[in-house]
Amino acid sequence: MIEIKELHKYFGALHVLKGIDLNVQKGEVLSIIGASGSGKSTLLYCTNGLEAIQKGEVIVDGVSVHSKGTDLNKLRTKMGMVFQQWNSFPHLTALENVALAPKIVKGKSKSEAREIARQQLEHVGLGDKIDNYPSALSGGQQQRLAIARALAMEPEYMLFDEATSALDPELVGEVLDTMRLLAEEGMTMICVTHEMGFARDVSDRVAFFHQGVMEEIGPPQQIFGEPTSEHTAKFLANVR
Amino acid sequence: MNQSISFFSGFGPKDLWFLPQAAWQTLVISALSISTGTLLGILFGWILSESKIIGAVTLGLVLDAFRSVPLIIQLVLFYNLFNVIGLAINPFWAGVIILAVYTSALVANVARGGIEAVGAPMRRASRSLGMNYLQTIRHIVWPIGLRAVFPSWVGVALGVLKDSALVSVLGHPELLKVARDLITRTQQPLLVLAVAGAFYFALSYPISRYAAHLERKWQS
Amino acid sequence: MNFDYTFHWRPVMRKLPDLLEASLTTLQISVLSMIIGITFGLILAILRMNGPKPLAWIATGWVELARNTPALFQLFFFSFGLGAFGLHLTPYFIVLAGLTFNNAGYLAENFRGGFQAVPETQMRAARSLGMTAWQSYTRIVIPQVFRIVYHPMTNQLVWAVLMSSLAMIVGFRELAGETQALAFKTFRIFEYFAVTALIYYVMVKVILGLSRLIAWRMFRY
Numbered sequence: 001m002i003e004i005k006e007l008h009k010y011f012g013a014l015h016v017l018k019g020i021d022l023n024v025q026k027g028e029v030l031s032i033i034g035a036s037g038s039g040k041s042t043l044l045y046c047t048n049g050l051e052a053i054q055k056g057e058v059i060v061d062g063v064s065v066h067s068k069g070t071d072l073n074k075l076r077t078k079m080g081m082v083f084q085q086w087n088s089f090p091h092l093t094a095l096e097n098v099a100l101a102p103k104i105v106k107g108k109s110k111s112e113a114r115e116i117a118r119q120q121l122e123h124v125g126l127g128d129k130i131d132n133y134p135s136a137l138s139g140g141q142q143q144r145l146a147i148a149r150a151l152a153m154e155p156e157y158m159l160f161d162e163a164t165s166a167l168d169p170e171l172v173g174e175v176l177d178t179m180r181l182l183a184e185e186g187m188t189m190i191c192v193t194h195e196m197g198f199a200r201d202v203s204d205r206v207a208f209f210h211q212g213v214m215e216e217i218g219p220p221q222q223i224f225g226e227p228t229s230e231h232t233a234k235f236l237a238n239v240r
Numbered sequence: 241m242n243q244s245i246s247f248f249s250g251f252g253p254k255d256l257w258f259l260p261q262a263a264w265q266t267l268v269i270s271a272l273s274i275s276t277g278t279l280l281g282i283l284f285g286w287i288l289s290e291s292k293i294i295g296a297v298t299l300g301l302v303l304d305a306f307r308s309v310p311l312i313i314q315l316v317l318f319y320n321l322f323n324v325i326g327l328a329i330n331p332f333w334a335g336v337i338i339l340a341v342y343t344s345a346l347v348a349n350v351a352r353g354g355i356e357a358v359g360a361p362m363r364r365a366s367r368s369l370g371m372n373y374l375q376t377i378r379h380i381v382w383p384i385g386l387r388a389v390f391p392s393w394v395g396v397a398l399g400v401l402k403d404s405a406l407v408s409v410l411g412h413p414e415l416l417k418v419a420r421d422l423i424t425r426t427q428q429p430l431l432v433l434a435v436a437g438a439f440y441f442a443l444s445y446p447i448s449r450y451a452a453h454l455e456r457k458w459q460s
Numbered sequence: 461m462n463f464d465y466t467f468h469w470r471p472v473m474r475k476l477p478d479l480l481e482a483s484l485t486t487l488q489i490s491v492l493s494m495i496i497g498i499t500f501g502l503i504l505a506i507l508r509m510n511g512p513k514p515l516a517w518i519a520t521g522w523v524e525l526a527r528n529t530p531a532l533f534q535l536f537f538f539s540f541g542l543g544a545f546g547l548h549l550t551p552y553f554i555v556l557a558g559l560t561f562n563n564a565g566y567l568a569e570n571f572r573g574g575f576q577a578v579p580e581t582q583m584r585a586a587r588s589l590g591m592t593a594w595q596s597y598t599r600i601v602i603p604q605v606f607r608i609v610y611h612p613m614t615n616q617l618v619w620a621v622l623m624s625s626l627a628m629i630v631g632f633r634e635l636a637g638e639t640q641a642l643a644f645k646t647f648r649i650f651e652y653f654a655v656t657a658l659i660y661y662v663m664v665k666v667i668l669g670l671s672r673l674i675a676w677r678m679f680r681y
């Protein structure tokens with residue numbers, strides 16, 4: 001379980017997250033929506049310790065992420081992350097991209113790591129691309145590669161930061177399908193997204209962020225059907 | 241004041257006057273060879289990019305050789321060749337000619353890059369607008385290509401300014417030769433080296449910074 | 461025009477083994493100056509990017525001096541300049557120090573550009589997979605930087621070979637120095653320098669050819 005308590009984050013004087021309280025249960029799919037600059041990405045980075053926090057606490061399976069003694073590298077293997085910019089490693093083949101972290105972070109043998117990588121590439125539908133370099137893959141394929149790379153660490157949580165925003169429209173579908181597949185398999189997911197269809201159909205809950213505050217959270221029918229905050233209503237009216 | 245005079249005891253005011261004179265020689269040699277070398281180099285670059293004939297291939301090989309042999313070897317080699325064929329020529333002009341040819345080999349590469357940066361499609365487009373060959377060069381290739389390669393041309397020119405120091409092997413009193421002689425005579429290596437180094441640095445540093453600034457500006 | 465000079469190539473050919481041996485010295489000192497230069501260049505680049513202020517300034521001074529003064533001036537510094545402090549290097553070390561100083565300055569700028577060309581997101585992606593900072597650098601960032609700086613690095617090696625000919629002026633007998641010594645003893649200056657020019661040409665071409673071969677084997681993406 002991920003527990004976020006009274007989380008405050010500043011960039012210098014800029015107050016980016018203003019006291020976020022949020023729990024995500026095992027097996028849950030949470031979508032986070034909101035205007036750009038509202039602090040959605042920052043929340044994900046704080047959740048897996050890529051950004052420091054100034055106040056509050058993030059607890060993942062009982063471990064406090066920002067406490068002194070926490071082994072962040074170990075913790076991060078529990079949380080796969082997929083970013084908006086496709087950042088597959090250009091100097092490695094698809095297989096090597098996926099096999100590297102299991103090998104050097106988890107200490108798997110070379111053949112074990114390659115086997116895991118092959119399975120995960122198969123899983124995201126890239127079974128026929130294992131020897132390609134990222135430069136020979138489309139944006140959508142690179143994003144699926146990034147998902148496979150994260151899955152190879154056998155994470156218990158997946159964090160998606162606008163995984164489809166940088167893609168050409170015709171490539172968005174294949175990545176959303178892969179994410180949908182993970183949700184069906186029971187993966188716990190936090191998805192920052194601008195795909196309202198995905199948020200409505202796949203998530204258990206939807207959270208709306210506005211200027212560093214989580215204005216409301218609830219089941220998709222409620223958020224999309226009868227939002228309680230006028231900001232939510234306005235935002236949804238604009239994206240439709 | 242008295243102290244500093246006695247400190248530089250081996251160093252008369254007349255000695256100090258040698259350095260600016262020598263610096264002037266360096267400037268003249270560089271200016272002459274960079275300007276003629278650039279004109280030649282643009283011509284060569286144009287031939288290389290325009291014609292695929294044997295002539296261009298041969299020219300390309302010859303120019304490449306000038307870039308693959310140390311300048312100091314070229315200077316000694318051609319200076320002696322001039323003597324061998326009975327062309328009585330002083331070190332100054334020998335140095336200028338050899339440096340100019342060397343410069344042209346470097347500029348030819350840059351110029352060809354500039355012409356190719358404009359690209360065949362764009363040239364074809366301008367021809368299709370009814371511009372003739374010369375108009376295309378004048379209004380399309382020149383302004384666009386110039387922007388693309390001006391920073392690298394500055395790099396070449398500054399390189400030649402620094403390489404002009406090698407004309408000293410022919411015995412011509414450019415800055416570093418005079419500096420070396422002065423050091424031997426006055427035993428004031430630090431002062432002399434500082435003056436000589438400062439001269440090159442004061443020319444090269446601001447110009448290279450300015451070229452880098454232009455490059456950044458033009459890229460965005 | 462009177463053409464009373466006759467070319468004599470035989471004496472040069474007889475000394476060819478000496479010239480070839482000297483060209484090995486040229487290669488040796490150039491490669492060594494590159495290896496040390498790469499090390500210093502990396503350190504200078506890192507210091508300039510995120511070193512403490514005074515060290516960053518020293519690094520910047522080194523880089524700018526190396527790039528904005530003649531290589532011959534840099535050799536003079538290591539001979540007469542250090543001599544003023546009572547430090548008298550042998551001709552070999554003068555040349556090695558001069559080449560290394562120059563290489564490091566130019567390479568530092570290449571390395572800096574290489575590091576800046578690898579997007580920050582690569583580092584973040586690596587860390588998000590649980591890699592340590594060291595692992596992220598050595599496995600993800602450095603290999604990409606290496607590819608970016610590979611060609612500039614080869615060019616610098618060629619440049620080092622050409623630059624090492626300045627040894628002739630400070631009296632070290634690598635290829636150019638050896639040529640000069642032999643040529644002025646026999647007065648067949650033109651012939652000696654012509655053969656030496658050819659040897660340099662071949663060396664440069666071999667280096668470039670090999671580097672292209674290595675690049676082709678190494679960079680598959």
Ligand SMILES: Nc1ncnc2c1ncn2[C@@H]1O[C@H](COP(=O)(O)OP(=O)(O)O)[C@@H](O)[C@H]1O
Binds near residue numbers: 034
């Ligand atoms: N590294 C950073 N340094 C300074 N400000 C930042 C940094 N990252 C994000 N911000 C600022 O924090 C705010 C929230 O950013 P972000 O979390 O990326 O928003 P979102 O993902 O919702 O678009 C924005 O105003 C952004 O400019």
Ligand SMILES: [Mg+2]
Binds near residue numbers: 040162
């Ligand atoms: Mg964002």
